[in-house]
Amino acid sequence: MTHSAMDAAARATPPNIARRIRGLSDRTIAWLFVAPTIFLLLAINIFPLIWTVYLSFTNYRANRPNKAVEWVGFENYQNILTDDGIWANMQATAHFLFWTIVFQVLIGFTLAWLINKKFKGNDLWTTLIVLPMMLSPAVVGNFWTFLYQPQIGLFNYAVEFLTGTPASSFEMLGTTTLAPWAIVIVDTWMWTPFVMLICLAGLRSIPDYIYEAAEVDRASKWRQFWTITIPMVLPFLMLAVLFRGIENFKMFDLVVQLTGGGPGSVTELASINLKREAFEKWRTGYSSAYAIILFVTVFGLASIYVKALNKVKER
Amino acid sequence: MKARYLAASAAMALVLGAASGARAEGELTLCWAAWDPANALVELSKEFEEQSGTKMNFEFIPWPNFADRMLNELNSGGQLCDLLIGDSQWIGGGAENGHYVKLNDFFDANGISMDDFAPATVYAYSTWPKGTENYYALPAMGDANGWFYRKDWFARPELQEAFQAEYGRPLAEPKTQLELRDIAKFFQGREIDGQTVYGASIFTERGSEGITMGITGALYAWGFKYENTPGSYDMEGAVNSPAAVEALEFYKSLYDCCTPPGYTNAYMTESLDAFKSGQVAMAMNWFAFFPGLYADPNTGGDKIDFFVNPGQNVQGSTLGGQGISVVSYSDNQEGALEYIKWFAQPDVQAKWWALGGYSAHNAVLNDPGFATSQPFAGDFLEAMANVQDFWQEPAYAELLLAMQERMHNYVVAGEGTAQEALDGLVADWTEVFKEEGKL
Structure with a gap:
């Protein structure tokens, strides 16, 4: 993007949003952008993995909701x-x-x-x-x-x-x-x-x-x-x-x-x-x-x- | 854990609900296997739609995936089905895990008596614990494993003569399992009308329940029992008795001597295909298919006849069939119960039989004209008088898979001996029941 184009984009940003963004550090803005992806990764990959590890130490059966779940170790x-x-x-x-x-x-x-x-x-x-x-x-x-x-x-x-x-x-x-x-x-x-x-x-x-x-x-x-x-x-x-x-x-x-x-x-x-x-x-x-x-x-x-x-x- | 399970089930139900689309009020979805009787039920249900103004939707799943699909549905608390015609073996899990609505109060309030249905079907399809008066289904479709054969081939003079010369008796419907094997051997590899034909198509399928359903036909004929004392789970000496070993060896010998080449993973469809394509002289399959077989233009009519599973030490047939249950996760249980009330009426049951469904209602079965109403009706009555079912425990899937593996390993893969296979099965089943806390 050329310098003039950046100026134009800055001018087009509503003043209140620009003020708010100006108050955030680059790191915070970066986090805002990657947060949804990280959240999805945690929800779809990491949590199920940790949950699977936990289940592997139990006698849990998904078709027996009424049965007590016991910790069986290894x-x-x-x-x-x-x-x-x-x-x-x-x-x-x-x-x-x-x-x-x-x-x-x-x-x-x-x-x-x-x-x-x-x-x-x-x-x-x-x-x-x-x-x-x-x-x-x-x-x-x-x-x-x-x-x-x-x-x-x-x-x-x-x-x-x-x-x-x-x-x-x-x-x-x-x-x-x-x-x-x-x-x-x-x-x-x-x-x-x-x-x-x-x-x-x-x-x-x-x-x-x-x-x-x-x-x-x-x-x-x-x-x-x-x-x-x-x-x-x-x-x-x-x-x-x-x-x-x-x-x-x-x-x-x-x-x-x-x-x-x-x-x-x-x-x-x-x-x-x-x-x-x-x-x-x-x-x-x-x-x-x-x-x-x-x-x-x-x-x-x-x-x-x-x-x-x-x-x-x-x- | 229960709360988490419920949360997970709710999320899954939400997804399934969204995927299947919102169902309008006054609609019912009935789930069953995709096979000939299901088409008859669609036809029959039109009368219910007219009378009640309820729109019926149907979800029919091919047999190989039926158990997987429906049990997943039930275990996730899914709302796809309001009514489920589930396999007889699911009744224990359906009742104990709260998937099925208990119907006693409903039956009492609406004058539906289980005495009006054939006792074997009530016991097998409706009750849990077995034999108690706790009903979770109405008998919907009586069924058993039977046999059919090429009547036109059996009637040929040259084959009659050759069979008489070889076995010293006329070529006719077998009265015992050993006679059945003789006939199968006689036809195996024989040239008929320029085509090589084979003895019999039997169940050998490994993935779901096929080989177990085939083998139990032989086991029951040899007097097989699952327990020494019913309800004791005492299987040693019963499941692996000398008679059971003999029956299993018989089934393997039948597989080895008399099935078409490549017949290593065959169930209902393969059996029908083998017969309809003129490859085999005899075939085993469920009575549910017999109306369709009789109507087949190429191998039906005067070319086909039927016989009940032959006895050996005793008479015995493998039970098929299903009861109809109301799914407890349904948001239209009232409508579902109305359907069952309508379905239980004797005149509706009579129409059910006329359309190709197998009614279990005494008013139909005890009708003087029933036994002669179809060429297979008498055999059906005879079979239902001596049926035996597989375990119906909540852990039935594990019990079934253990048997599938042991039996396929021995019969098809030829690993070990019949005694080893049955001893191994006792060990597997004992482990399952120990885990269940029943031993």
Whole structure:
């Protein structure tokens, strides 16, 4: 704003308001502006968090308003951490998390590397590849249940075509050995484009002159890839891993739609189990403790990871 | 805590109220599951609208989400529903947590007698504590889990001959659970009219109540009891008795031998789809669907017939069905009670049955022409004479989910043995009842 414009604005301010504002310090005015946001943050984020921590030490059930609430100390935490079923859910979550990230990083980076090459139809391919991540997880889950259908599913027929295994002889969602992989495949299909886009941004941020200098130094393509491409894309790749890691740790909708946590409990991820405890069994105190444990786990792991990411960026 | 809960409930109710929009005075909202009988009820209620001048609104929720949605509504003190046709298992929680209005005084004042309704339905849908004369609902929709089959396939001479040769008896409606499995095995993988067909579609669903409702059909036929002494919560030796183990092993063998491929998470809809698409020879489902199945142009009419859940050691069927309750958070309880008064009339109940609803009123059920009024009416009467229901305790959701998990783990995922599954179930249920202070 120019000096004259500021003068005009000052003149336009009614004298009584101007007098009042003139009496306030800059700090007070700043507080007045941020107060609504802080209030909302406290009401929507901080208070529920503190309330959840409190509930986690009680036997409170939201569906039993008439029942006395007792302070149970660390009993909920102890019960959760010694429950074999919950460790099985954690293992299922870890399996899902690990393999989705491995596949998404490998395929996502490969696709980004290929798309980064100049070729005809480059933009069309990029658009087609990113389509799955535009879809709703509920829709994706629903139509993959059809693709996995042993009698009519295209996935089973594709496997039959490629391997000769009869299509109706295996059930991706119905057998305990295949179902954990079935959910990994669908999540990889849906979210690899996201990793690809981030890697593509990383690849395109590498200036051409670095490769030209390497060419002058007669560095092989292989050496250029390992000493230029990978180190320079690594911060982007790590960021993609962070995003996907946090997302998949709390994965719910896609897997519920695909398997509902079954068969048995082999695909019952921690978040699905938490929802059942909180809103189907109504064990509010217990599930609050469960939520706190998950929160601390993901927050702790993410913090360590972010420090590592910062170190990589500094290099 | 109570004050905080109330405050939270009030806030939620305010939000829900705002979201659902203000309801005009003289309107009633009835909540139920979205299925065939709900459509019949809409039709039936038009008469009430004409007579009372009250506008009826309906909130029908698909079955897989029905319990979640409605229990959330009740637990938050929501005012969406004035009337709720809630599942029989909710009666304990509805009564103890103050969600349902107690109807005794209203019944007395209006001459509505529970003696006019089938005793099994009054016991299951209306009373809490069980068997006492404390009524929180009027029996609205009698139901049980039954079976239907391809009568036209059963009648084919070549199949009759092949079955006779293999099993030494005619191919006919099974009289026992083991006979049912023989028939299912006979049809499994058989080519009929150039299409591969399968034995039976049974309930295997994991998320809500499906596999439990299917398995209890077998358990009850083997004489299953929840407690050694009713009301004692003494489950050891009853829930995991040798007969219960045998029944559970039977259900798993039926699942393993005779269901269509990919049938790992199937409930009502999947069962109907499997039958209507001509995939299976037999299917289990609730009687509520039978009018629709009979009317189906492709697989209904003379192609279908029905039978009651076969016994094994005893006769027994899994109870379905619901009672109609007045929600205590409703601001139009008077109107809701008027609806119940109208609905309880014998002539309205007769129309209810004629439209496709399953009346529990004795005037309808004891009518000489009832058993022959529909091809499945006689089976319905037979089933309702031997029904058994799941726990109706306030903690029913936890009890149900524990059973869902144990049963799905054993039957579908193939983990452990039937004995281990039932022993585990006793342990889970014992823990729940201990937490409830009942053990």
